[in-house]
Amino acid sequence: GENVEQHPSTLSVQEGDSAVIKCTYSDSASNYFPWYKQELGKRPQLIIDIRSNVGEKKDQRIAVTLNKTAKHFSLHITETQPEDSAVYFCAAGLGGSEKLVFGKGTKLTVNP
Amino acid sequence: GAVVSQHPSRVICKSGTSVKIECRSLDFQATTMFWYRQFPKQSLMLMATSNEGSKATYEQGVEKDKFLINHASLTLSTLTVTSAHPEDSSFYICSATLHHVGSGEQFFGPGTRLTVL
Numbered sequence: 001g002e003n004v005e006q007h008p009s010t011l012s013v014q015e016g017d018s019a020v021i022k023c024t025y026s027d028s029a030s031n032y033f034p035w036y037k038q039e040l041g042k043r044p045q046l047i048i049d050i051r052s053n054v055g056e057k058k059d060q061r062i063a064v065t066l067n068k069t070a071k072h073f074s075l076h077i078t079e080t081q082p083e084d085s086a087v088y089f090c091a092a093g094l095g096g097s098e099k100l101v102f103g104k105g106t107k108l109t110v111n112p
Numbered sequence: 113g114a115v116v117s118q119h120p121s122r123v124i125c126k127s128g129t130s131v132k133i134e135c136r137s138l139d140f141q142a143t144t145m146f147w148y149r150q151f152p153k154q155s156l157m158l159m160a161t162s163n164e165g166s167k168a169t170y171e172q173g174v175e176k177d178k179f180l181i182n183h184a185s186l187t188l189s190t191l192t193v194t195s196a197h198p199e200d201s202s203f204y205i206c207s208a209t210l211h212h213v214g215s216g217e218q219f220f221g222p223g224t225r226l227t228v229l
Contacts (some may be wrong), residue, residue: 008214031217042203044156089155095216096207097144097163104155 002027004092006103014111019080021106023090024072030093033073034065037086038105044089048075051095080110115139118210118221125196126229133191133224135206141186142208146218147179150203162189196228 003026013019025033029054036044050057050064050073057064061080066073073092077084087107091100115138125131135145144163148156160168160181168181180192189208193200203225207218 034217036220041203041223041225043222045220046217049217095217098216099146099158099161100216101158101220102156 002101025092030092116221145189
């Protein structure tokens with residue numbers, strides 16, 4: 001089955017800096033890669049996703065890149081703000097109504 | 113749109129009792145609902161996949177007789193934790209995918225904090 005590795009487990013940056021979180025996956029059939037942000041005690045919220053027919057996607061300060069050959073994808077947050085502080089999870093799956101496998105999460109702290 | 117609710121948000125029960133958690137898609141029909149368990153400072157661990165009108169598919173290591181799942185309609189799935197024990201204390205979250213839309217995006221409920229005394 002699918003296995004998703006996520007690094008780093010914790011990341012601390014200064015406000016205004018960029019943050020990068022990386023994930024690798026094992027199943028070459030996976031074609032849907034979402035990123036979720038979860039604040040303490042809250043539900044995960046989708047912040048961006050990418051499908052295998054696209055190499056990069058951007059939404060304002062957030063971007064995701066995908067390298068299908070290497071089976072890795074990354075989340076990039078630019079101009080970080082304190083409110084970006086949260087736990088971020090990557091996931092991989094087949095899309096549609098298929099299940100997602102989640103990485104272990106990255107706790108991002110943005111220091112003012 | 114695509115709002116998922118869960119009830120209750122918080123429950124405390126005695127060891128040996130059963131607890132039912134409801135997951136509802138409020139403004140859409142959900143082909144599939146998923147149940148996750150999340151321990152403190154850990155990731156979401158998928159427990160089972162629930163399809164309307166059919167038996168749930170459980171992940172390896174999850175006891176189907178302990179965690180009963182019923183998906184009676186396209187908007188409601190329930191998880192019953194039977195004979196709960198303190199080690200079952202966790203944050204239980206459901207999610208749903210849109211019917212007939214193959215995006216893969218999962219919409220999460222707000223979670224249920226279960227504490228077993």
